[in-house]
Amino acid sequence: xxxxxxxxxxxxxxxxxxxxxxxxxxxxxxxxxxxxxxxxxxxxxxxxxxxxxxxxxxxxxxxxxxxxxxxxxxxxxxxxxxxxxxxxxxxxxxxxxxxxxxxxxxxxxxxxxxxxxxxxxxxxxxxxxxxxxxxxxxxxxxxxxxxxxxxxxxxxxxxxxxxxxxxxxxxxxxxxxxxxxxxxxxxxxxxxxxxxxxxxxxxxxxxxxxxxxxxxxxxxxxxxxxxxxxxxxxxxxxxxxxxxxxxxxxxxxxxxxxxxxxxxxxxxxxxxxxxxxxxxxxxxxxxx
Amino acid sequence: xxxxxxxxxxxxxxxxxxxxxxxxxxxxxxxxxxxxxxxxxxxxxxxxxxxxxxxxxxxxxxxxxxxxxxxxxxxxxxxxxxxxxxxxxxxxxxxxxxxxxxxxxxxxxxxxxxxxxxxxxxxxxxxxxxxxxxxxxxxxxxxxxxxxxxxxxxxxxxxxxxxxxxxxxxxxxxxxxxxxxxxxxxxxxxxxxxxxxxxxxxxxxxxxxxxxxxxxxxxxxxxxxxxxxxxxxxxxxxxxxxxxxxxxxxxxxxxxxxxxxxxxxxxxxxxxxxxxxxxxxxxxxxxx
DNA sequence: ATAGCTGTTACTGTTATAGTAACGGATTGG
DNA sequence: CCAATCCGTTACTATAACAGTAACAGCTAT
Numbered sequence: 001x002x003x004x005x006x007x008x009x010x011x012x013x014x015x016x017x018x019x020x021x022x023x024x025x026x027x028x029x030x031x032x033x034x035x036x037x038x039x040x041x042x043x044x045x046x047x048x049x050x051x052x053x054x055x056x057x058x059x060x061x062x063x064x065x066x067x068x069x070x071x072x073x074x075x076x077x078x079x080x081x082x083x084x085x086x087x088x089x090x091x092x093x094x095x096x097x098x099x100x101x102x103x104x105x106x107x108x109x110x111x112x113x114x115x116x117x118x119x120x121x122x123x124x125x126x127x128x129x130x131x132x133x134x135x136x137x138x139x140x141x142x143x144x145x146x147x148x149x150x151x152x153x154x155x156x157x158x159x160x161x162x163x164x165x166x167x168x169x170x171x172x173x174x175x176x177x178x179x180x181x182x183x184x185x186x187x188x189x190x191x192x193x194x195x196x197x198x199x200x201x202x203x204x205x206x207x208x209x210x211x212x213x214x215x216x217x218x219x220x221x222x223x224x225x226x227x228x229x230x231x232x233x234x235x236x237x238x239x240x241x242x243x244x245x246x247x248x249x250x251x252x253x254x255x256x257x258x259x260x261x262x263x264x265x266x267x268x269x270x271x272x273x274x275x276x277x278x279x280x281x282x283x284x285x286x287x288x
Numbered sequence: 289x290x291x292x293x294x295x296x297x298x299x300x301x302x303x304x305x306x307x308x309x310x311x312x313x314x315x316x317x318x319x320x321x322x323x324x325x326x327x328x329x330x331x332x333x334x335x336x337x338x339x340x341x342x343x344x345x346x347x348x349x350x351x352x353x354x355x356x357x358x359x360x361x362x363x364x365x366x367x368x369x370x371x372x373x374x375x376x377x378x379x380x381x382x383x384x385x386x387x388x389x390x391x392x393x394x395x396x397x398x399x400x401x402x403x404x405x406x407x408x409x410x411x412x413x414x415x416x417x418x419x420x421x422x423x424x425x426x427x428x429x430x431x432x433x434x435x436x437x438x439x440x441x442x443x444x445x446x447x448x449x450x451x452x453x454x455x456x457x458x459x460x461x462x463x464x465x466x467x468x469x470x471x472x473x474x475x476x477x478x479x480x481x482x483x484x485x486x487x488x489x490x491x492x493x494x495x496x497x498x499x500x501x502x503x504x505x506x507x508x509x510x511x512x513x514x515x516x517x518x519x520x521x522x523x524x525x526x527x528x529x530x531x532x533x534x535x536x537x538x539x540x541x542x543x544x545x546x547x548x549x550x551x552x553x554x555x556x557x558x559x560x561x562x563x564x565x566x567x568x569x570x571x572x573x574x575x576x
Numbered sequence: 577a578t579a580g581c582t583g584t585t586a587c588t589g590t591t592a593t594a595g596t597a598a599c600g601g602a603t604t605g606g
Numbered sequence: 607c608c609a610a611t612c613c614g615t616t617a618c619t620a621t622a623a624c625a626g627t628a629a630c631a632g633c634t635a636t
Contacts, residue, residue: 033362033585033586033587033623033624034361034362034365034366034584034585035362035365035366035369036326036330036362036363036366036623036624037593037622037623038324038326038327038330038592038593038623038624039326039327039329039330039363039366039367040366040370041327042324042326042327042330042331043330043370043372043391046391046395047391047394049394049395049398050394050395050397050398051394051397051398052398053398054398054400057613057614058613058614058615059612059613059614067594068594068595068596069595069614069615070593070594070595070596070615070616071593071594071595073322073614073615073616074321074322074323074324074593074594075324075327077322077323077615078322078323078324078327078328079327081323082328082331083426084331086573086574088573089573091613092613092614095400095572096395096398096399096400098399098401098424098426098431098574099426099431100395100399101395101396101399101401101402101431101433102426102431102432102448102449103331103334103335103392103395104391104392104393104394104395104396104399105392105396105448106335106337106338106339106392106448107334107337107338107384107388107389107391107392108389108392108393108396109338109339110337110338110339110340110341110342110384111384111386111388111389111392112342112383112384113386113389114389136386138371138386138387138390143386143387143389143390144390145389160390160393160394161390284383285374285376285377286374286386321592321593321616321617322615322616324592324593325592325624326592326593326623326624345582345583346582346583346584347581347582347583355625356625356626356627357583357584357626358584358585358624358625358626358627359624359625359626361583361584361585362624362625365584379582380582380583
């Protein structure tokens with residue numbers, strides 16, 4: 001289970017399902033005194049900007065976040081005044097500002113897990129010459145952590161935040177290690193997309209695949225996310241709380257590697273890597 | 289002038305001096321309806337974390353930000369719930385969370401100025417084999433933008449946000465291009481530190497240096513920030529508003545280069561670079 | 577056992593924010 | 607050329623969210 005005790009719940013990353021309940025404003029659960037909605041809104045605005053979306057308008061932000069236009073204006077104005085966003089004088093379009101840039105730099109390089117996993121992955125990369133990926137769970141999404149890619153692999157520009165857990169090696173092994181309740185929550189509002197001809201879109205098939213993954217101990221993605229790419233994934237576990245917090249995967253071009261060959265040769269590499277990553281995570285105290 | 293018209297003032301990055309007035313709560317100026325203090329606080333907390341300070345305690349955050357402990361708790365709790373920070377269960381110490389990591393990544397790589405200046409600096413770097421630095425103004429600080437360093441230079445790990453404008457090539461040229469009012473504001477609460485034996489600490493000397501820099505058109509830092517490093521700097525100007533928004537600098541090891549030689553050989557390189565950077569800045573619409 | 581740290585919670589007055597509505601400027605289309 | 611929309615910005619008010627005091631609980635060291 002992701003949120004076993006009330007104590008852990010506070011510390012844990014807030015669950016998407018739990019979050020959804022908030023707007024309902026059910027008077028039963030007292031409105032968390034110690035949660036700032038304003039800050040949440042401000043950050044959700046900042047999150048709309050990135051490599052893919054460098055520029056946005058006020059109304060765009062308002063509709064995307066669901067925040068009232070005036071409130072959006074207040075938040076945006078604050079961010080502009082503080083330098084996190086900047087505003088084009090003529091068309092009033094908004095872009096990332098210098099302050100967000102420096103904050104970003106600090107947050108990225110100051111993230112201890114990133115600094116910790118880098119050498120681990122690099123080592124495996126140079127030893128075995130294979131593409132390696134790693135990610136952390138956030139709700140029902142994966143946040144890309146660190147990646148090394150061989151030139152033989154079709155360089156696919158990974159999004160930083162990954163949906164489609166059902167179609168990815170890292171996603172599958174995460175799902176396989178979730179508690180039954182969390183897994184059900186995931187399936188509850190799952191609408192699988194056919195990304196390649198191999199993608200599983202039938203819920204029952206996906207369920208079976210997850211069960212197999214669980215007993216197998218590692219996950220297999222046989223060209224289900226991208227044609228020409230076969231991956232195997234293993235979980236990053238917090239060994240104290242016995243919960244998944246992320247995953248690592250090895251990616252191969254299907255032209256050069258058969259699934260059989262991969263399973264024969266690289267499972268031990270994968271599992272060793274996963275163990276090292278799990279140790280790191282456990283001492284760092286990342287919890288689901 | 290940094291804030292010439294009320295219209296620009298809103299769009300501009302908020303001036304440190306202007307900001308200071310806020311807490312005085314002078315009833316004369318109506319409390320900005322469209323500025324969220326809560327968001328400001330939340331972001332100021334996030335800013336306390338970085339490569340240098342990966343872990344902090346609640347009281348530490350409270351004292352550093354000057355925010356009441358309970359409010360700090362609320363903000364921190366929010367950030368933890370949203371995944372921007374994470375909390376060690378045992379000692380309750382706080383660290384950067386996965387969400388801040390991904391936000392950071394997006395803000396860093398989504399910053400168009402960074403993407404734009406990279407090729408410009410790279411080109412000059414590969415053509416002339418010299419160390420190059422660039423930065424943007426934020427208040428009276430410089431935010432490091434992009435840097436390429438030659439191995440012959442004592443690799444000094446630059447802080448991302450730079451104070452000590454008076455002792456740096458990029459700082460001096462920025463000061464030299466400020467409006468008289470802004471420059472006075474800068475000098476008003478300046479307490480120069482003697483960083484090397486060459487650092488100017490006498491205010492009048494610094495003033496004279498800034499005047500010389502202004503007429504010269506570029507700045508010179510003769511081992512005033514670091515022993516063994518000579519730099520020359522030129523401004524990044526918004527050519528429409530005729531205001532400084534940042535600076536570029538070329539850095540040389542004093543063992544291999546004399547100041548004379550640098551001025552003879554590299555001023556044109558510097559100014560060309562500055563022009564290209566200014567063009568970028570102007571089209572991007574960065575304003576002071 | 578006690579003192580002195582933490583972080584956490586209860587409680588309350590007030591203020592900061594949400595949200596409606598209206599405004600002005602720019603752009604579009606008839 | 608004027609109406610119709612779009613956009614961002616502002617005025618205004620009820621109310622929910624927040625600030626801040628103070629007390630509490632858990633931990634450590636003396």
